Amino acid sequence: MSQPLYTSKTELVTSMLREMIVTDELAAGTTLRQRDLADRLGVSPTPVREALRRLESEGLITTDAHRSATVAESAFDAKEENYLIRAALESLAAQLAAKRITSERLSAIQSVNDRIAGLAEDDRSYGSLNRDFHFAIYQAAESPVLLSLMRMLWQSMPDGPKVVRTHRESAEEHQAIIDALREGDSARAGELTRAHIVGSTHLEDERPARREGGR
Numbered sequence: 529m530s531q532p533l534y535t536s537k538t539e540l541v542t543s544m545l546r547e548m549i550v551t552d553e554l555a556a557g558t559t560l561r562q563r564d565l566a567d568r569l570g571v572s573p574t575p576v577r578e579a580l581r582r583l584e585s586e587g588l589i590t591t592d593a594h595r596s597a598t599v600a601e602s603a604f605d606a607k608e609e610n611y612l613i614r615a616a617l618e619s620l621a622a623q624l625a626a627k628r629i630t631s632e633r634l635s636a637i638q639s640v641n642d643r644i645a646g647l648a649e650d651d652r653s654y655g656s657l658n659r660d661f662h663f664a665i666y667q668a669a670e671s672p673v674l675l676s677l678m679r680m681l682w683q684s685m686p687d688g689p690k691v692v693r694t695h696r697e698s699a700e701e702h703q704a705i706i707d708a709l710r711e712g713d714s715a716r717a718g719e720l721t722r723a724h725i726v727g728s729t730h731l732e733d734e735r736p737a738r739r740e741g742g743r
Contacts, residue, residue: 537571542579544569549588549599551683560589560597614681615725617674618662622705622721624669626714634710637664641706645699654695661702665709665721693727 545565548554560580566573580597583589591597602609640661647654659682666675693701701724708717 537575538578538582541569541571541575542582545576545579545583546586546588547680547683549583550680554599556599556601558599560599562597610681611725614678615722617677617681618665618725619718619722621666621669621671621674621678622709622717623714624671624674625665626709626712626717628670629668629709633664633668634706637661637668637709638706640664641699641702644695644702647695649695651695654698658698665705668709 545554545560554560562573562576562580565576569576580589580591584591584597588600589597590600640657644654644657644661647657663675663678666678669675701720705717705720705724708720
């Protein structure tokens with residue numbers, strides 16, 4: 529028997545609140561009042577109450593002895609947490625993609641990166657092209673759940689990831705990832721991708737050490 533094609537109010541509210549927490553719209557430490565959330569989302573308190581229970585089981589919120597709910601605190605700030613999670617998930621996406629990527633998808637990814645390589649440093653199209661590059665790899669992984677998670681993470685960066693490297697350096701690192709995908713080397717594709725993400729921001733203690741004489 530096929531499953532009914534609908535989403536309950538509880539599932540919908542859970543999804544909405546989860547996204548608001550992941551994207552930092554509801555920041556860590558925020559008190560979550562059922563009535564306020566119900567008014568904000570245009571629903572009754574019941575699905576909000578059930579959604580909070582689900583999110584507590586996921587570890588996204590905590591409750592005290594008085595059943596007061598708050599967004600769970602993290603050891604990292606929102607930006608750090610985003611990049612570290614992205615590094616892990618994008619590494620997985622690259623590993624999966626290396627095992628099943630088609631020549632057509634490789635050609636499309638190469639075309640995007642060729643455009644990035646030719647950009648001037650002040651060219652504002654970099655953000656959208658960079659997004660196209662990364663999402664092409666997510667899609668090549670053929671994992672709908674992973675793709676959904678990556679969309680949520682990118683939603684917390686409305687203007688795209690902030691990087692400390694030049695467009696040319698990004699294109700060079702992208703090219704190394706493309707080469708690993710083309711060779712079907714999943715381990716190297718994952719390693720290069722993690723280094724690319726972690727090395728793009730301020731997480732100095734997480735960056736791989738640069739070998740003497742390396743770029």
